[in-house]
Amino acid sequence: MKEIKTDALWIHLHWLLVLAEQGSFTRAAERLEVSKAAMSQKIKELELAAGTALVQRTTRSVRLTAAGEKLVEELRDPFARIEQSFFGVRDAAGPVRGLVRVTAPVAFARQQLVPLVGDFLRAWPHIRLQLDVTDRIVSLSSEGFDLAIRHSSALPETHVALPLCDTRTLLVASPAYLAAHGEPQTPHQLAQHNCLYYPRGVETPRWTFADAAQERVEVRVQGSFATNNSESIRDAALQGLGIAMLPDFSAREALASGALQQVLPRWRAVEAFAEKLWIVRPYAAQVPRAVTTFTHWLRARFVDA
Numbered sequence: 226m227k228e229i230k231t232d233a234l235w236i237h238l239h240w241l242l243v244l245a246e247q248g249s250f251t252r253a254a255e256r257l258e259v260s261k262a263a264m265s266q267k268i269k270e271l272e273l274a275a276g277t278a279l280v281q282r283t284t285r286s287v288r289l290t291a292a293g294e295k296l297v298e299e300l301r302d303p304f305a306r307i308e309q310s311f312f313g314v315r316d317a318a319g320p321v322r323g324l325v326r327v328t329a330p331v332a333f334a335r336q337q338l339v340p341l342v343g344d345f346l347r348a349w350p351h352i353r354l355q356l357d358v359t360d361r362i363v364s365l366s367s368e369g370f371d372l373a374i375r376h377s378s379a380l381p382e383t384h385v386a387l388p389l390c391d392t393r394t395l396l397v398a399s400p401a402y403l404a405a406h407g408e409p410q411t412p413h414q415l416a417q418h419n420c421l422y423y424p425r426g427v428e429t430p431r432w433t434f435a436d437a438a439q440e441r442v443e444v445r446v447q448g449s450f451a452t453n454n455s456e457s458i459r460d461a462a463l464q465g466l467g468i469a470m471l472p473d474f475s476a477r478e479a480l481a482s483g484a485l486q487q488v489l490p491r492w493r494a495v496e497a498f499a500e501k502l503w504i505v506r507p508y509a510a511q512v513p514r515a516v517t518t519f520t521h522w523l524r525a526r527f528v529d530a
Contacts, residue, residue, distance in 0.1 A: 237271040245297045322351035323515035329374040332475035334358040373505045389502040390527040393473045394494035397485040401465040412442045419467030420446035434492040
């Protein structure tokens with residue numbers, strides 16, 4: 226049975242804990258900024274020293290054995306306390322530094338966030354940002370993210386959620402489409418138009434609107450193109466393919482340039498997209514200063530923008 230020196234044992238145990246959190250050797254290696262081969266070697270050495278298998282390997286993921294689960298469960302609290310103590314000491318002295326991993330929706334990230342990132346990095350040169358651009362709702366804890374920007378009204382109760390900014394749902398079309406097909410004056414007239422929509426299962430799409438008196442109108446719509454990405458819907462509208470329903474942050478630039486124009490501006494679309502963007506982070510007793518700094522910067526840029 227191979228022995229591991231005490232000072233090295235802590236590294237091996239930490240890597241096992243990260244592997245359990247990430248669920249794969251590839252993601253764990255990325256989180257630790259090491260090679261996948263080094264990650265695998267560390268776990269093999271730990272298993273040899275323990276004299277038992279700790280991980281069950283498959284082609285797509287890893288699963289802990291009973292012994293591995295017991296060890297990881299006992300490691301979580303001590304390592305969390307060590308990490309919090311270290312961050313507290315490190316953050317108390319010197320410039321704010323560290324890696325902040327963020328996930329954000331595609332349209333918001335590309336059109337609103339990324340153009341401002343340079344300002345943040347120049348102001349805080351010791352902070353590194355890693356941005357994951359996806360419309361998928363990811364698990365922050367299991368995938369190692371510090372923050373998520375969420376366009377959602379369903380927020381996890383186990384996380385801290387801070388409002389970033391209000392959003393509106395807009396109906397838009399290109400001037401060319403409206404010139405060719407006419408501009409609808411009421412929601413009911415949308416039934417005669419090619420509507421570009423975000424699919425919600427296999428049901429016939431329905432758009433709901435409210436007027437100034439809060440009277441609601443529901444319309445069944447149809448169209449030749451549907452996709453689960455608001456930028457793709459916007460691009461289809463820019464091509465003159467039809468009338469699109471979009472969150473305002475996805476349509477803002479095209480509206481400002483005149484490439485798209487708002488349709489039915491006196492009606493408010495409801496029950497389509499969420500009415501706020503949120504900053505979400507896992508609950509932690511002590512948050513690294515880099516994460517707090519980026520959060521404050523985001524809110525200063527976007528709250529009431």
